[in-house]
Amino acid sequence: MKFQAVKGTRDFYPQEMRLRNWIMDAWRRVSLRNGFEEYDAPIFEYLDLFTAKSGPEIAEQLFSLTDRGGRNLAIRPEMTPALARMVNEKINSLPRPIKWFSVPRVCRAEAPQKGRLREFFQWNIDIIGEDGVIADAECIYVLVDLLRELGLTPNEVKVRIGSRAIAVAALNSYGVSDELVPTALGVMDKKSKVSPEDFIFMVRKAGLSEKQGALICHFIDCAMLPNRLEDLAKEPGIGVAVQDMQKLFGLLTAMGVADYCVVDLSIVRGLAYYTGIVYEVFDAGESLRAVAGGGRYDNLLQVLGGPKVGATGFGMGDVVLGILLQEKGKLPASLGSGQLDYFVADDAPELFEQVVSLVAAIRTKGKSADFSYKRQNVGKQLQTANRRGAKNAVIVKAGGQVAIKDLTTGQQQEMSMEAFLKSI
Amino acid sequence: MKFQAVKGTRDFYPQEMRLRNWIMDAWRRVSLRNGFEEYDAPIFEYLDLFTAKSGPEIAEQLFSLTDRGGRNLAIRPEMTPALARMVNEKINSLPRPIKWFSVPRVCRAEAPQKGRLREFFQWNIDIIGEDGVIADAECIYVLVDLLRELGLTPNEVKVRIGSRAIAVAALNSYGVSDELVPTALGVMDKKSKVSPEDFIFMVRKAGLSEKQGALICHFIDCAMLPNRLEDLAKEPGIGVAVQDMQKLFGLLTAMGVADYCVVDLSIVRGLAYYTGIVYEVFDAGESLRAVAGGGRYDNLLQVLGGPKVGATGFGMGDVVLGILLQEKGKLPASLGSGQLDYFVADDAPELFEQVVSLVAAIRTKGKSADFSYKRQNVGKQLQTANRRGAKNAVIVKAGGQVAIKDLTTGQQQEMSMEAFLKSI
Numbered sequence: 001m002k003f004q005a006v007k008g009t010r011d012f013y014p015q016e017m018r019l020r021n022w023i024m025d026a027w028r029r030v031s032l033r034n035g036f037e038e039y040d041a042p043i044f045e046y047l048d049l050f051t052a053k054s055g056p057e058i059a060e061q062l063f064s065l066t067d068r069g070g071r072n073l074a075i076r077p078e079m080t081p082a083l084a085r086m087v088n089e090k091i092n093s094l095p096r097p098i099k100w101f102s103v104p105r106v107c108r109a110e111a112p113q114k115g116r117l118r119e120f121f122q123w124n125i126d127i128i129g130e131d132g133v134i135a136d137a138e139c140i141y142v143l144v145d146l147l148r149e150l151g152l153t154p155n156e157v158k159v160r161i162g163s164r165a166i167a168v169a170a171l172n173s174y175g176v177s178d179e180l181v182p183t184a185l186g187v188m189d190k191k192s193k194v195s196p197e198d199f200i201f202m203v204r205k206a207g208l209s210e211k212q213g214a215l216i217c218h219f220i221d222c223a224m225l226p227n228r229l230e231d232l233a234k235e236p237g238i239g240v241a242v243q244d245m246q247k248l249f250g251l252l253t254a255m256g257v258a259d260y261c262v263v264d265l266s267i268v269r270g271l272a273y274y275t276g277i278v279y280e281v282f283d284a285g286e287s288l289r290a291v292a293g294g295g296r297y298d299n300l301l302q303v304l305g306g307p308k309v310g311a312t313g314f315g316m317g318d319v320v321l322g323i324l325l326q327e328k329g330k331l332p333a334s335l336g337s338g339q340l341d342y343f344v345a346d347d348a349p350e351l352f353e354q355v356v357s358l359v360a361a362i363r364t365k366g367k368s369a370d371f372s373y374k375r376q377n378v379g380k381q382l383q384t385a386n387r388r389g390a391k392n393a394v395i396v397k398a399g400g401q402v403a404i405k406d407l408t409t410g411q412q413q414e415m416s417m418e419a420f421l422k423s424i
Numbered sequence: 425m426k427f428q429a430v431k432g433t434r435d436f437y438p439q440e441m442r443l444r445n446w447i448m449d450a451w452r453r454v455s456l457r458n459g460f461e462e463y464d465a466p467i468f469e470y471l472d473l474f475t476a477k478s479g480p481e482i483a484e485q486l487f488s489l490t491d492r493g494g495r496n497l498a499i500r501p502e503m504t505p506a507l508a509r510m511v512n513e514k515i516n517s518l519p520r521p522i523k524w525f526s527v528p529r530v531c532r533a534e535a536p537q538k539g540r541l542r543e544f545f546q547w548n549i550d551i552i553g554e555d556g557v558i559a560d561a562e563c564i565y566v567l568v569d570l571l572r573e574l575g576l577t578p579n580e581v582k583v584r585i586g587s588r589a590i591a592v593a594a595l596n597s598y599g600v601s602d603e604l605v606p607t608a609l610g611v612m613d614k615k616s617k618v619s620p621e622d623f624i625f626m627v628r629k630a631g632l633s634e635k636q637g638a639l640i641c642h643f644i645d646c647a648m649l650p651n652r653l654e655d656l657a658k659e660p661g662i663g664v665a666v667q668d669m670q671k672l673f674g675l676l677t678a679m680g681v682a683d684y685c686v687v688d689l690s691i692v693r694g695l696a697y698y699t700g701i702v703y704e705v706f707d708a709g710e711s712l713r714a715v716a717g718g719g720r721y722d723n724l725l726q727v728l729g730g731p732k733v734g735a736t737g738f739g740m741g742d743v744v745l746g747i748l749l750q751e752k753g754k755l756p757a758s759l760g761s762g763q764l765d766y767f768v769a770d771d772a773p774e775l776f777e778q779v780v781s782l783v784a785a786i787r788t789k790g791k792s793a794d795f796s797y798k799r800q801n802v803g804k805q806l807q808t809a810n811r812r813g814a815k816n817a818v819i820v821k822a823g824g825q826v827a828i829k830d831l832t833t834g835q836q837q838e839m840s841m842e843a844f845l846k847s848i
Contacts, residue, residue, distance in 0.1 A: 002512075002729045003469075003470065003472065003473045003476070003509045003512075003728060003729060004470075004509075004513075005465070005466055005469070005509070006466060006468060006469060006470060006491070006495075006497060009466035009468070010466065011463075011464075011465055011466070011506075011510050011513075012463055012464040012465070013463055013510065013514070014461035014462060014463055014524070017461075017462045017463050017464055018462075020464075021462065032763060032792055033765075033787050033790065033791060033792035033793070034787055034792070034793075034794070035764060035792060035793065035794030035812075037438035037441075038438060038441045038442075038445065039435075039436055039437055039438055039441050040435075040436040040441055040444075041429070041435055041436070042429055042430060042433035042434065042435070042543050043467060043499070043529055043531065043543060044430060044433070044487070044499075044531070044543075045427075045429070045430060046427065046428075046430060048427065049427045052427070060492075063468070063489050063491070063497075064489065065487050065488065065489040065499075067430070067487070067533060068484075068533055071430075073430060073487075075467070075468075075489075075499075082435075085427045085428075085429070086435050086437065088426075088427075089428075089435075090437070095811065097797055099794075100438070105467055105529070107467065107468070109491060109492055119466050119467060119468075130797050132797060134780075134797050135797065137780075141784060145787060145788075148788075250777075251777075251780060254777045254780045254781045254784075255780055255781065255783075255784040256781065256784050256785070256788070257784070304427060305426045305427060339456055340459060353674075353675075353678045356558075356561075356675060356678045356679055357678045357679065357680065359679075360565060360678075360679040360680050360681070361680070363457050363458055363569060364569075364572075364680070366457065367457060368456055368457040368458070368459060369457070369458075369459065370458070370459030370523075373521055373554050373556060373558050373559065387519065388459075
């Protein structure tokens with residue numbers, strides 16, 4: 001019998017694990033220095049929690065299961081529903097703003113493709129309880145802080161920032177009725193991913209007129225023009241949303257991250273629950289899927305049974321990020337080497353028990369140490385030390401003496417075992 | 425609509441998350457200093473992988489699911505099957521001994537009770553490719569290293585060490601046939617958990633004679649006698665297994681952890697796949713479930729389609745460990761306070777943009793910093809700084825000056841913003 005991992009999932013052998021930890025350590029480090037606190041939720045929830053947020057059609061993208069009591073559960077495909085559930089549960093005792101982060105494993109029952117797996121890790125940054133754009137600005141700052149931390153430059157990645165509020169106001173001004181707005185936003189979101197013919201088909205299917213389709217095209221084509229915001233500000237009903245965007249860019253400038261950010265009003269995000277500022281991170285060539293995406297979602301907590309509380313945040317998966325870092329040559333050359341401080345060898349088999357004691361003594365002092373199980377000559381043992389990337393080799397000799405060899409410089413010195421242990 | 429977490433799972437709010445991270449950091453730290461490398465596997469596997477190892481009856485203790493292709497999957501209830509699968513896949517390219525650790529989330533469809541949840545984290549330490557007891561000794565050393573790291577003393581916890589090989593040899597000498605040995609081991613394992621009447625019932629049900637039942641009782645009653653190993657050594661067919669145990673204790677003594685260890689031949693472990701040395705960790709009063717358990721499993725890789733390779737290791741869950749640390753008062757008093765290096769306040773609302781810039785500048789230098797989104801008087805802002813457990817408050821004043829206040833000592837000094845940034 002031969003067993004394999006399920007397609008679309010990954011085995012993390014030590015080498016892949018070191019890379020995963022390197023990315024997740026950066027996520028944690030950046031989150032903490034920006035004043036966010038870590039939380040987590042169970043890997044599975046009641047299915048209802050996901051369908052309440054995203055509609056019943058989400059169910060087929062989920063890995064769902066049934067417990068012994070016959071209850072319908074599902075593995076989490078994202079973190080936001082559990083976040084909203086947890087915050088709602090303690091909404092009256094949590095000091096606001098709530099600044100939380102998480103690095104959950106999530107699973108989606110999708111067909112695996114480049115940059116899209118059925119199991120991955122997703123960094124989540126969320127601020128709950130603050131309506132002002134300062135919270136959106138801070139989320140985007142954290143996002144850029146991470147990109148910068150990993151060595152990605154403003155020429156290599158861009159945060160493309162749009163506004164649901166501006167897009168909705170524009171659609172209203174084109175005569176799109178309120179009921180059609182969600183579908184029209186979906187059409188906008190898909191525009192760049194489909195052919196002109198398919199776009200026209202989508203417009204018709206959404207119940208929009210040809211003229212409205214043309215106006216949406218125009219809106220998207222002008223989405224990145226330098227004076228676009230100023231021009232829009234003159235149109236009726238759109239002023240406040242434009243001011244929010246301008247205020248946001250003022251804050252991003254004060255924070256020193258504006259060089260990573262561009263206005264792109266064609267960004268509206270696919271999911272129904274976004275309400276204000278929205279954004280996605282792409283590599284400059286846009287050859288990959290979005291590295292991260294997020295925005296304001298002021299209604300979600302209420303939809304999930306809580307009060308109306310302002311909320312904003314983003315998610316970043318490890319898969320596309322990993323591909324991007326690899327392609328741009330940003331991965332560290334020697335991940336995890338030098339993890340072993342001392343490799344202890346014996347000069348003769350009868351000294352083995354002393355090796356075992358010395359290794360234990362070194363570890364007790366908080367340093368890492370290892371040794372060969374097989375009794376071999378010193379040369380073979382030192383080969384293992386080198387293969388393991390140990391910083392130092394310690395050779396136990398007769399008469400309680402040890403030789404310490406720095407495996408980087410090759411320098412060697414002898415002393416008593418006692419003196420050596422004291423020196424650690 | 426109100427949503428709740430599934431029964432038997434846990435929400436990790438920041439406070440609970442800090443405790444979980446504190447335990448998992450200790451697991452990682454101890455693993456690395458003992459020369460183990462981290463690995464991980466997917467959260468779900470093909471159902472067959474689990475039934476091949478543990479028999480079809482395991483299926484009802486699993487959270488199983490079906491993917492869109494109709495394949496039967498299950499969330500992992502433990503790590504060993506995936507470990508064996510991964511090692512088998514690369515058995516010819518992995519240098520031995522393979523010393524790996526993992527800290528996976530695992531799920532079991534059991535009824536929740538004290539110390540037993542349906543989702544928990546489990547530290548796994550395994551050594552593959554070494555047949556000698558040195559590998560068992562090292563696993564037990566790592567286990568004790570962790571207990572010691574968390575402040576648990578030899579008076580509070582004990583590693584109770586038995587031997588499958590000795591137990592099987594004893595059963596053989598009582599005339600128990602090879603086919604009945606697995607069932608008889610199960611009876612032995614359950615002896616301490618059932619009444620004398622239920623034990624007799626179990627003996628009969630297992631197809632053992634009354635005399636064999638009495639001999640098993642005697643074996644268990646004598647399991648911890650000081651000279652038990654020496655006495656057993658004189659019996660035929662049991663010598664090698666006894667020598668292994670004696671060698672093990674010699675190594676544990678050389679490693680300096682023998683004070684945490686006792687011989688307890690009644691420990692045989694429930695699972696079918698153990699072959700040699702086995703052990704469980706209990707609190708001294710044995711008021712809780714086992715904190716950890718493990719042993720040698722030399723046949724498992726072969727059962728899962730690989731070659732016959734010696735393997736030994738243990739698992740430790742976070743739930744019983746957490747309860748024990750709590751009961752013994754070993755949890756740190758102020759987990760995670762002091763995570764925030766600087767809380768930046770403004771002396772007047774018009775200085776807010778300078779606050780935002782200064783916070784970003786501090787974070788760019790790798791220190792953690794935060795600020796109030798609301799414009800409030802300095803007093804209110806400093807209250808927030810204290811609530812957040814910040815180490816220092818920085819008050820931005822007119823004219824590019826800042827006052828730095830050490831929130832532990834109360835000491836305060838003023839300087840230019842430039843000088844302050846240089847000092848970080």
